[in-house]
Amino acid sequence: MITLTSDFGLKDPYVAEMKGAILTINPNANIIDVTHGVEKFNIRMGAFMLASAAPYFPKGTVHLAVVDPGVGTQRRAILVQTKQGFFVGPDNGILVLAAQAQGIEHMYQLANPEFMLPNVSSTFHGRDVFAPAAAHLDMGVKPSEFGPEINDAATPEFSSVKRRNGSLIGEVLHVDDFGNVITNISQKEMAQAKTVNVKMQNISLNLTFSKTYAQAKPQEAIALIGSHGFLEIALNQANAAEKFYVKAGDEVEVTPA
Numbered sequence: 001m002i003t004l005t006s007d008f009g010l011k012d013p014y015v016a017e018m019k020g021a022i023l024t025i026n027p028n029a030n031i032i033d034v035t036h037g038v039e040k041f042n043i044r045m046g047a048f049m050l051a052s053a054a055p056y057f058p059k060g061t062v063h064l065a066v067v068d069p070g071v072g073t074q075r076r077a078i079l080v081q082t083k084q085g086f087f088v089g090p091d092n093g094i095l096v097l098a099a100q101a102q103g104i105e106h107m108y109q110l111a112n113p114e115f116m117l118p119n120v121s122s123t124f125h126g127r128d129v130f131a132p133a134a135a136h137l138d139m140g141v142k143p144s145e146f147g148p149e150i151n152d153a154a155t156p157e158f159s160s161v162k163r164r165n166g167s168l169i170g171e172v173l174h175v176d177d178f179g180n181v182i183t184n185i186s187q188k189e190m191a192q193a194k195t196v197n198v199k200m201q202n203i204s205l206n207l208t209f210s211k212t213y214a215q216a217k218p219q220e221a222i223a224l225i226g227s228h229g230f231l232e233i234a235l236n237q238a239n240a241a242e243k244f245y246v247k248a249g250d251e252v253e254v255t256p257a
Contacts, residue, residue: 001030001058002134005050005065006126007038014124018064018131021117025135032057041069043094044158044248048174048182050087051097052228057085063098064126064134065089072122077110077129078153081143088134090125093156097184100159111147158249161185167255172200172248173230179239183252185231193256196223198233200246206257207233223254 002022008014015036022029034053038046046067054063061084068075068090076091082102087095088110110116110129115136117128133146161184162169173184181200190196190209198205207223208216216222216236221243226232231254234240241247 001061002138003032003034003063005034006036007040007067008036017127021127021131022135026139038067043067046094047097054098059084061085062134062137063087064130065094066126067094071125079108079146081106086137088130091154093154096159107150107153109147109150167253170252172250175241179241181233181240181246183231187225187229195257197255199253203244
């Protein structure tokens with residue numbers, strides 16, 4: 001099984017070209033679209049979408065993700081092997097959240113032209129480099145055959161959480177369509193507390209830590225671990241991001257009370 005995540009949208013033929021490249025090499029490939037609606041060039045958003053969906057696919061799935069503003073530059077094309085599957089894409093951080101959650105075992109640079117299309121465009125590695133790699137992986141080619149092993153893949157700021165004076169310093173990873181503010185602070189990093197103090201922008205909130213949105217009154221703010229395992233700041237039946245003027249990338253300080 002091969003999943004696709006990109007910022008290509010569906011207006012242009014780019015997604016179809018990637019699928020065509022995969023199916024030409026591997027006619028029996030089972031291709032699943034995660035999303036092609038990632039905001040253009042938004043690596044953080046692509047990383048969140050991929051990390052959210054990847055845990056629910058079978059072991060051995062090949063995840064192909066392309067949000068690649070650096071295509072054609074010196075940034076590397078990489079393959080990440082985890083305990084559960086494989087991730088293929090540019091070395092710009094889009095694969096890290098999902099791959100780390102599955103336990104990274106090996107990483108390789110995609111350098112073997114045998115597993116690329118004959119003519120590699122400098123502007124469309126999704127079709128010419130990543131799609132063929134995913135197709136060959138899905139057919140059983142060993143990861144080590146794609147190129148040299150590496151150990152220094154790009155790790156973006158949005159994948160790390162710092163500790164300072166008893167507080168967790170993270171950032172807003174994503175704002176969903178409901179206006180829920182999803183941080184990069186995971187469930188594992190949260191202590192068992194009944195309330196948390198949250199600072200975002202110029203706002204300081206003391207919030208009840210709950211299990212569901214409905215535990216708060218309508219329009220009331222709440223903190224909880226969302227369905228993807230990250231700390232969320234939400235309003236019951238309202239838009240928290242709009243009310244608190246928060247956007248992806250903003251710093252969040254959380255202190256268990």
